[in-house]
Amino acid sequence: MKAFRYVRVSGGAGDVGKLVRKGATLKAGGCDLLDRMKERIAEPADVVAFGEVQNEYLRAIAATPDGLRIGALVTLAEIAASKKVAAHSAALAEAARRAASPQVRHRATLGGNLCQHTRCGYYRIATFPCWRRGADVCPVLVDGAVQDTAGVFDNGECASAHPASLPPVLGALGARVVVRARKEREERAFEALWRQPAKGVHEDVALAPGEVIVAVVLPPLPARTNVAYEAVRQRAAFDWALASCAARVTRDGGKVKAASIWLGSVAPTPRRAVAAEKALVGKAPGAAGFAAAADAAVAGASPLPGNTYKVELVKVVVRRALERAARRER
Amino acid sequence: MADKKVGGAGGVTRRALLKGAGAAGAAAALAGSVEALAQETDGGGAGGAVAGPGPVRMTLSVNGKARKIVAPPRRTLLDVLRSDLDLTGAKKACDRGTCGACTIWLDGKPVYACMVLAIEAIGHEITTIEGLGTPDALHPVQAAFGKHDALQCGFCTPGFVMTTAWAVEKHGKRLDRQLVMAETSGNLCRCGTYSHVIAAALDAAGAAADAAPDEREGR
Numbered sequence: 274m275k276a277f278r279y280v281r282v283s284g285g286a287g288d289v290g291k292l293v294r295k296g297a298t299l300k301a302g303g304c305d306l307l308d309r310m311k312e313r314i315a316e317p318a319d320v321v322a323f324g325e326v327q328n329e330y331l332r333a334i335a336a337t338p339d340g341l342r343i344g345a346l347v348t349l350a351e352i353a354a355s356k357k358v359a360a361h362s363a364a365l366a367e368a369a370r371r372a373a374s375p376q377v378r379h380r381a382t383l384g385g386n387l388c389q390h391t392r393c394g395y396y397r398i399a400t401f402p403c404w405r406r407g408a409d410v411c412p413v414l415v416d417g418a419v420q421d422t423a424g425v426f427d428n429g430e431c432a433s434a435h436p437a438s439l440p441p442v443l444g445a446l447g448a449r450v451v452v453r454a455r456k457e458r459e460e461r462a463f464e465a466l467w468r469q470p471a472k473g474v475h476e477d478v479a480l481a482p483g484e485v486i487v488a489v490v491l492p493p494l495p496a497r498t499n500v501a502y503e504a505v506r507q508r509a510a511f512d513w514a515l516a517s518c519a520a521r522v523t524r525d526g527g528k529v530k531a532a533s534i535w536l537g538s539v540a541p542t543p544r545r546a547v548a549a550e551k552a553l554v555g556k557a558p559g560a561a562g563f564a565a566a567a568d569a570a571v572a573g574a575s576p577l578p579g580n581t582y583k584v585e586l587v588k589v590v591v592r593r594a595l596e597r598a599a600r601r602e603r
Numbered sequence: 604m605a606d607k608k609v610g611g612a613g614g615v616t617r618r619a620l621l622k623g624a625g626a627a628g629a630a631a632a633l634a635g636s637v638e639a640l641a642q643e644t645d646g647g648g649a650g651g652a653v654a655g656p657g658p659v660r661m662t663l664s665v666n667g668k669a670r671k672i673v674a675p676p677r678r679t680l681l682d683v684l685r686s687d688l689d690l691t692g693a694k695k696a697c698d699r700g701t702c703g704a705c706t707i708w709l710d711g712k713p714v715y716a717c718m719v720l721a722i723e724a725i726g727h728e729i730t731t732i733e734g735l736g737t738p739d740a741l742h743p744v745q746a747a748f749g750k751h752d753a754l755q756c757g758f759c760t761p762g763f764v765m766t767t768a769w770a771v772e773k774h775g776k777r778l779d780r781q782l783v784m785a786e787t788s789g790n791l792c793r794c795g796t797y798s799h800v801i802a803a804a805l806d807a808a809g810a811a812a813d814a815a816p817d818e819r820e821g822r
Contacts, residue, residue: 276656279676279722280637283651292651295637307679307718308699318656319637320676325723350712374789375766377700379712380719510788 274307275316282321285328286345286453286485289321294483297321301346302380304373305389313399314390314406314475323485324382331487334358340492342451345384345485352439353378361491364502364519365442371504372438374511384486387440387450387466388478391433391541392513394419396475404431407473413577420579422515425587426540428575431470433541435477436513440543442502443489444535445519451488452480458487467542477542495531498523501597503590504537514538516586518546518570520594522558529553529562534570534594539587546570549591558599567591654722661725665690666734672721680724681705681716684731692732692761703790706762707731713766715789732761735768744768747807748800755794763790763800771808778808 280297282288293299298317300306301324309315324346331344334357341361343352352358353370372378372386395401395412402408413423413432423432440463449460468479480486494500504517517537523530532553534546549570556562567588574584637653655676663670663680665688672687681698684690684707693716694704700718707716708730736742744767747753754760770786771778783804784797792800805812 274677276675276677278637278656279654279659279720281652281654288651292637297637303720303723304700304718307720310677311699319653321651322723374703375769375786376703376706376713376715376789377718379709379714510785 274310275313277310277317278319280319280321281325285326286323286331286487289323289326290453290455290483290485292319292321293485295319299323299485301382301385302348303385304377304381305385309390309397312397314397323384337490340490342488342490343383345382345487345489347383349373349378349381349383349386349439350375352383361494362442362446362500364500365439365446365491368438368442368502368504368517368519371510383439383489386437387486387489388476388480389437390475391477392436393423393433396433404472405433405470405475418579420577421582422513422538423577423580424538424540425571425574425576425580425583426544427469427542428540428577430472431541432577433470434538435540435542435544436538437543438504438514438517438537441517441519441535441537442500443491444543444545445500445521445533446491446494447521447533449490449492450486451490453485453487454481455483460490464545470541494521495523497525497530499598499600501594501600503594503597505586505590516583516590518587518590518594520591520598522553522595522598524558527557529556529558532566534566534591536570536587536591539583546591548572553595558595563592563595563599566595659722661722663721663724663729664727665729666731667728674721676720676722678721679717680707680719680721680729683721684716684729690731690733694758694761696758701791702759703762703766703787704759706765706790708765708769711769713769713789730765732765735764742768744771744803744807747803751799751803751806753796753799753803755792755796759790759792759794763787763792766790767800767804767807771804774808776808776810778805778810780805 297319300320331346333344334355335342349369349372353366359366396403396405401412404411411431412418424434444463448463450466452459466478500521502519504514506512506514516539519535521533532550534549536544536546549566552569553562553566570591571584571587576584658673658675660673670688674683681695684693693707696702696704698717700715705716706713710727736745744764766787774782780801783801
């Protein structure tokens with residue numbers, strides 16, 4: 274790891290943002306950042322100790338009139354154990370509990386889970402050329418590359434697959450992201466947090482320099498609404514998902530009135546499966562409707578020679594998530 | 604220590620800070636704007652304290668004792684424990700937060716010491732395997748690991764014991780096979796002694812022994 278200066282601030286996210294705007298790198302739990310620094314993918318001269326900021330807003334899980342607010346520095350372990358989170362969405366607690374290992378969950382934060390960089394093995398090893406690190410071609414797209422964990426959507430230039438556990442559930446829950454911008458806090462739609470990959474750009478989140486994620490707000494769920502999360506991993510525990518799905522289903526009478534379906538580990542960003550939602554709404558919440566939604570979810574997929582299996586796997590996680598959402602509350 | 608503390612969050616002294624800053628003139632010049640902004644405490648600055656990139660004097664609380672060390676910000680807690688404090692129970696294997704051999708407790712919770720900076724452990728309680736029990740007074744989980752032969756080469760054992768001791772404390776008699784597997788999923792044993800670890804954990808927790816353990820069950 275290259276030597277760096279460690280900067281503590283006495284204020285909050287606004288002060289951290291000022292330093293980031295000057296070129297410093299924000300560090301919360303560091304599960305992702307230290308990994309990249311050790312691999313020399315990141316070589317910051319200055320690291321700001323966001324993770325040491327003692328601020329109630331950043332560390333609280335709070336029921337508010339707008340919904341459940343989770344601070345950016347809340348750990349995955351705290352989300353997994355929170356009664357408030359479980360009461361709002363057991364699916365979110367489950368996604369947090371199934372992420373990584375206890376040791377990671379005690380350090381990893383909500384904000385870090387959103388901002389972590391791709392876990393693509395080619396991106397993570399500095400000796401490989403990588404389009405996201407400025408090379409001309411993505412090495413995953415080259416014949417003979419290891420492609421089994423790569424994305425199956427939007428993979429024309431970068432075949433990474435967004436690895437994080439929480440985003441699909443947060444997307445399905447209609448989360449809004451609270452960002453500390455230059456002057457004040459701003460709320461953004463969850464979709465607006467993500468950017469399509471670009472040559473030489475490491476980040477997947479669309480934050481302006483100095484903007485800091487400070488919380489996520491989960492609006493109250495409508496009546497007769499269930500949410501479920503499903504993921505398939507190579508190993509049952511402590512592994513990244515090969516594909517994941519979070520589904521929110523609102524019923525009305527014997528029909529699906531509204532649905533929100535999000536996929537993880539299939540594209541460079543978390544991906545909303547709009548076609549699957551459309552295929553499901555108006556149908557009975559049963560096998561036929563779920564199968565139609567699963568088929569619609571993979572329409573337009575562009576698997577690589579090494580990950581054609583993933584298209585079938587996506588259909589499996591969509592179907593399972595919908596089956597669970599039809600069965601259980603929240 | 605007569606040095607005046609900087610920043611309040613603990614341990615970094617003004618003298619060490621100035622020494623560090625002086626030793627790294629080139630880096631300071633490159634990143635001068637960050638330093639100026641951080642140290643500007645009024646007039647809209649960020650009001651912070653800069654440490655490093657050179658060695659910083661700090662005090663860590665390790666196994667209930669205050670330990671003074673000098674280390675640059677980039678030094679991990681694991682390297683400080685092993686090399687500066689001669690606490691070699693936590694092992695350095697993957698150094699990427701994956702294998703669990705370096706597991707220690709930070710404020711009573713297991714974390715990977717390789718993925719924590721020593722400087723950010725200031726003000727937190729650090730517990731290593733050396734602080735869990737002694738050869739004469741083993742922690743119940745240490746004793747159970749011996750009784751159930753829950754180790755082969757032993758390299759992963761300190762980390763496994765730290766995670767298991769936390770899980771036993773957390774779940775008590777409710778601990779079961781599935782919970783042990785989930786809670787120790789962040790520790791790898793390349794000898795494959797998992798089934799014995801499960802037996803040791805259940806014994807130490809006073810939980811019901813495994814009725815029909817299937818050692819081929821997937822982890």
